[in-house]
Amino acid sequence: MNKPIRVVSVFCLVLFLALLVNASYLMYVRADSLSDDPRNRRIITATFSRERGAILVGKEAIARSVPSDDKYKFQRTYSQPYKYAPITGYFSWYGQTGVESSQNSVLAGDDSRLFVTRLVDMLSNSDPKGGNVQLATNAAAQDAAWDGLEGLPGDAQGAVVALEPTTGRVLAMASTPTFDPNKLASHDFGAVADLSKELNADPREPLINRAIGTTLPPGSTFKLVTAAAAIESGNYDADSQVPGGYRFKLPQSSTTVGNYDGGNCGGRRITLTQALQVSCNVTFMSLANELGVDAMAEQAEAFGFNDTSLEDLGGQAESLYPRDLDPPQTALSGIGQSSVTATPLQMAMVAAAIANDGDVMRPYVVDEVRAANLSVLDRTDPQSISKAISSTTAEELTTMMVATVDSGTATPAQIPGVQVAGKTGTAQSTADRPPYAWFVSFAPADNPQVAVAVLVQSSDTSRSEIGGGRLGGPIAKAVMEAVINQ
Amino acid sequence: MSQTGTLMGFVHRRRRGAELFLLVLALMVGIGAYAAVGLGVEGVVPADLVGYGGWLTALIVAAHITVRIVAPYADPVLLPLVAALNGLGLAVIRRLDLTYEANGLAQHTFARQQLTWMTLGVILFIATLVLLRDHRVLQRFTYTAGLLGILLLILPFLPLVGREINGARIWINVAGFSFQPGEVAKVLLVIAFAGYLVLHRDALALAGRRVVFIDLPRGRDLGPILAMFGVSMMILVLQNDLGSSLLFFGLFLAMLYVATERPGWLVVGGLLFGAGALAAYTFVGNVQNRFNFWLHPMDHYDDTPGSYQLVEALFGQGWGGLIGRGFGNGFPERVPFAYSDFIISTIGEELGLSAIMAVILCYGLIVERALRIALISRDGFGKLLAVGLGAIVALQVFVVVGGVTGLIPLTGLTTPFLSYGGSSLVANWVIVALLLRVSDQARRPAPRLDPVDDAGEDSESTQVVKLR
Numbered sequence: 001m002n003k004p005i006r007v008v009s010v011f012c013l014v015l016f017l018a019l020l021v022n023a024s025y026l027m028y029v030r031a032d033s034l035s036d037d038p039r040n041r042r043i044i045t046a047t048f049s050r051e052r053g054a055i056l057v058g059k060e061a062i063a064r065s066v067p068s069d070d071k072y073k074f075q076r077t078y079s080q081p082y083k084y085a086p087i088t089g090y091f092s093w094y095g096q097t098g099v100e101s102s103q104n105s106v107l108a109g110d111d112s113r114l115f116v117t118r119l120v121d122m123l124s125n126s127d128p129k130g131g132n133v134q135l136a137t138n139a140a141a142q143d144a145a146w147d148g149l150e151g152l153p154g155d156a157q158g159a160v161v162a163l164e165p166t167t168g169r170v171l172a173m174a175s176t177p178t179f180d181p182n183k184l185a186s187h188d189f190g191a192v193a194d195l196s197k198e199l200n201a202d203p204r205e206p207l208i209n210r211a212i213g214t215t216l217p218p219g220s221t222f223k224l225v226t227a228a229a230a231i232e233s234g235n236y237d238a239d240s241q242v243p244g245g246y247r248f249k250l251p252q253s254s255t256t257v258g259n260y261d262g263g264n265c266g267g268r269r270i271t272l273t274q275a276l277q278v279s280c281n282v283t284f285m286s287l288a289n290e291l292g293v294d295a296m297a298e299q300a301e302a303f304g305f306n307d308t309s310l311e312d313l314g315g316q317a318e319s320l321y322p323r324d325l326d327p328p329q330t331a332l333s334g335i336g337q338s339s340v341t342a343t344p345l346q347m348a349m350v351a352a353a354i355a356n357d358g359d360v361m362r363p364y365v366v367d368e369v370r371a372a373n374l375s376v377l378d379r380t381d382p383q384s385i386s387k388a389i390s391s392t393t394a395e396e397l398t399t400m401m402v403a404t405v406d407s408g409t410a411t412p413a414q415i416p417g418v419q420v421a422g423k424t425g426t427a428q429s430t431a432d433r434p435p436y437a438w439f440v441s442f443a444p445a446d447n448p449q450v451a452v453a454v455l456v457q458s459s460d461t462s463r464s465e466i467g468g469g470r471l472g473g474p475i476a477k478a479v480m481e482a483v484i485n486q
Numbered sequence: 487m488s489q490t491g492t493l494m495g496f497v498h499r500r501r502r503g504a505e506l507f508l509l510v511l512a513l514m515v516g517i518g519a520y521a522a523v524g525l526g527v528e529g530v531v532p533a534d535l536v537g538y539g540g541w542l543t544a545l546i547v548a549a550h551i552t553v554r555i556v557a558p559y560a561d562p563v564l565l566p567l568v569a570a571l572n573g574l575g576l577a578v579i580r581r582l583d584l585t586y587e588a589n590g591l592a593q594h595t596f597a598r599q600q601l602t603w604m605t606l607g608v609i610l611f612i613a614t615l616v617l618l619r620d621h622r623v624l625q626r627f628t629y630t631a632g633l634l635g636i637l638l639l640i641l642p643f644l645p646l647v648g649r650e651i652n653g654a655r656i657w658i659n660v661a662g663f664s665f666q667p668g669e670v671a672k673v674l675l676v677i678a679f680a681g682y683l684v685l686h687r688d689a690l691a692l693a694g695r696r697v698v699f700i701d702l703p704r705g706r707d708l709g710p711i712l713a714m715f716g717v718s719m720m721i722l723v724l725q726n727d728l729g730s731s732l733l734f735f736g737l738f739l740a741m742l743y744v745a746t747e748r749p750g751w752l753v754v755g756g757l758l759f760g761a762g763a764l765a766a767y768t769f770v771g772n773v774q775n776r777f778n779f780w781l782h783p784m785d786h787y788d789d790t791p792g793s794y795q796l797v798e799a800l801f802g803q804g805w806g807g808l809i810g811r812g813f814g815n816g817f818p819e820r821v822p823f824a825y826s827d828f829i830i831s832t833i834g835e836e837l838g839l840s841a842i843m844a845v846i847l848c849y850g851l852i853v854e855r856a857l858r859i860a861l862i863s864r865d866g867f868g869k870l871l872a873v874g875l876g877a878i879v880a881l882q883v884f885v886v887v888g889g890v891t892g893l894i895p896l897t898g899l900t901t902p903f904l905s906y907g908g909s910s911l912v913a914n915w916v917i918v919a920l921l922l923r924v925s926d927q928a929r930r931p932a933p934r935l936d937p938v939d940d941a942g943e944d945s946e947s948t949q950v951v952k953l954r
Contacts, residue, residue: 001869002861004744008873009857015884016850020843022893027803027839034804039787039797042805042817 053130148475154460159210168361219427222336277408288334348453355448412473439472508566516573526813607915628681729897803834810838
């Protein structure tokens with residue numbers, strides 16, 4: 001009977017080997033994908049129970065974990081919840097958004113850059129602590145942006161983005177209406193679920209970070225892109241004579257489109273500078289028509305359209321300049337209408353590129369990653385994405401934008417003693433909806449420190465009062481001042 | 487066969503000292519794990535560590551002394567392996583108890599009950615070794631054991647005593663105590679199979695005809711295999727217990743193969759079981775579900791019935807990784823029945839892959855020891871008994887651990903010695919006692935048949951040779 005016993009032995013060996021191999025496969029190879037499963041509550045409970053790192057602006061921790069009495073040990077708190085919610089996002093039992101999500105591995109202490117800290121924690125048998133995230137945000141600029149949006153009449157929907165042109169640093173990013181991440185971080189999960197349902201159902205979309213998550217027609221602010229394309233084509237400069245007048249007849253169509261105020265832009269032939277100053281629709285429609293869809297699209301893409309560039313914040317919508325526009329649509333795209341859509345961040349990138357000699361810098365909100373003891377582990381290096389326009393084109397556009405602030409539509413952004421470059425926009429949406437007010441600018445014009453884009457999607461302003469300059473100008477001005485005066 | 491020991495001039499050593507040394511290591515595992523549970527979950531060494539450790543030590547030492555006295559030649563590795571597994575299981579169950587208690591669950595004294603069951607198990611272990619001095623005595627009870635085994639399997643169907651728990655009708659309830667008679671039935675059935683097969687092995691082995699390359703058994707000899715097949719299917723369909731069904735049939739097939747040395751039986755049995763499983767898959771919803779949950783566990787997480795339990799177990803084990811989270815730092819209580827069927831996932835989560843491997847290796851060694859006992863055993867009955875008992879452990883471990891780690895469809899079986907469960911623990915301690923008994927017989931030096939000194943005055947009378 002010994003031979004079959006040996007066969008049975010070999011068979012048992014095979015069974016046990018299969019168990020060993022499968023256990024190794026499960027607990028080593030599959031472990032990561034199991035941990036990434038959103039239904040894996042263990043990971044969340046563990047992160048929830050751990051001392052999560054802080055999110056810092058300057059020296060202030062705008063998000064940190066404080067000891068709590070319940071079984072989760074730590075409670076996430078946000079010191080300035082509404083103001084910073086679009087950047088920090090929230091950290092709830094059900095999930096994370098914003099920097100809480102994109103930097104989760106650092107904050108939770110799982111990141112490989114924290115390896116040494118983790119090893120020390122393990123050896124000293126102390127609970128693991130998460131790393132800290134230092135934001136690029138400038139507190140004063142963020143205050144100005146938030147106060148500006150809060151100061152809008154009624155239940156305004158809007159967003160502000162401020163960039164440092166030479167680096168791409170996001171100095172400010174505010175969006176309204178917004179939400180209180182403290183309430184979503186609560187350990188009362190039932191209340192959190194209810195609130196989250198409520199926020200998701202809210203027609204005012206408080207959970208959306210409008211600065212990067214909402215794309216709308218950029219309106220006249222897009223004329224900067226049209227002007228850039230025109231100058232880059234080599235046929236135009238700031239003093240070139242361009243068509244003005246009352247109306248532009250769209251190609252292949254009998255429709256004509258007039259200027260915003262119904263005027264004639266100051267004559268049948270005006271300079272390009274004048275055209276930008278008064279935001280002449282006729283001029284930019286005819287320029288776009290002349291340049292054609294390809295040249296326009298290339299210029300828009302050089303500024304960052306049809307792409308997402310903000311890597312350390314989720315939820316970025318792609319700003320669009322479709323390449324399949326027909327001639328009438330192309331003409332309309334010259335004034336930021338038709339199917340052209342942009343986020344406030346994208347328009348801030350356009351302004352920042354003009355301010356930065358034509359270099360488009362990759363925007364970023366996370367400046368540094370630090371260990372719990374504040375030693376710097378990683379720093380974001382400014383990175384150029386593309387050369388959108390030549391330096392001379394940038395210079396000419398700057399001069400034109402300065403003229404627009406000095407004596408054009410953008411006068412509300414004037415700052416005494418500082419040269420400001422700006423452009424307004426008032427974008428039509430549908431007939432029954434008020435237009436969107438835009439404003440982009442940078443300052444000081446000769447040594448740019450800050451570029452801003454402001455979008456007011458809706459507010460309680462009467463329709464006739466809406467204008468990019470009137471609504472957005474003062475907010476942009478306040479943000480620029482906050483940065484310059486430091 | 488019976489003279490192997492002396493013919494080769496090889497005498498097995500008793501190795502009781504080695505057993506004692508290994509038992510000390512095993513106790514360190516059990517008591518150390520219990521202390522670690524207290525430290526990890528509550529932050530302090532448990533107050534009852536001395537009492538608990540003393541009790542555990544007393545049980546193990548009592549078992550060891552019994553072996554020393556009544557089975558001095560028994561295998562020295564089996565008892566330490568079992569002691570380590572039982573100790574680890576107790577600690578892990580205690581760890582879950584603490585969390586159940588913290589979460590306000592009514593049932594949170596599983597560890598204490600398990601210790602009581604272990605005490606009973608050790609008492610039965612001692613009783614078995616003391617009362618059963620020669621395993622061949624069991625051969626007399628072939629049909630009694632078989633009948634009793636079948637009866638125990640049927641018991642859960644009887645009204646009054648039978649209970650259905652979690653969809654499987656495998657429990658009986660007598661005077662407030664729940665018991666799984668199937669756990670005891672499997673030991674009785676091994677005895678019955680071994681007795682039957684030793685008697686009928688020639689008929690089963692020699693008669694038959696050759697088809698292509700395989701010797702197929704005669705039709706009339708298919709009787710026992712068909713009967714066992716029927717019992718297995720009955721368990722599967724009526725009791726909704728895929729695991730036990732697989733266990734009984736696999737066990738019978740292994741013993742049949744060893745007894746007859748004919749692979750043809752494996753083919754016939756395999757085909758039969760395949761057909762039965764296919765039929766069960768087609769007609770029994772539960773089996774179909776289990777199969778689906780196994781193939782696509784992630785898709786049925788939220789269904790009822792669904793794969794929640796399995797997926798949570800997989801999550802836990804994945805999270806445990808190579809070295810685990812440490813006692814108290816995981817969430818094994820998220821897995822329903824973590825203290826019984828799913829104790830392996832708790833070990834995986836908090837002690838990691840390294841501990842899972844250690845546990846699997848311990849089981850592997852138990853099986854290896856059982857099969858080694860079968861190899862060196864001098865009588866056919868002992869061989870078959872050892873093979874059967876080893877096969878039970880091997881199949882049960884494979885089915886449970888394979889199910890919990892997602893290798894095969896999940897079935898409800900306990901992990902021997904680790905899982906909470908009185909019937910299983912007691913039955914497994916008896917299995918070890920039987921294995922030690924067979925091994926004592928096998929390793930013991932063969933009786934000396936020296937010529938008797940005829941000078942004595944009663945040289946004329948008949949010499950009585952004592953055979954053991």
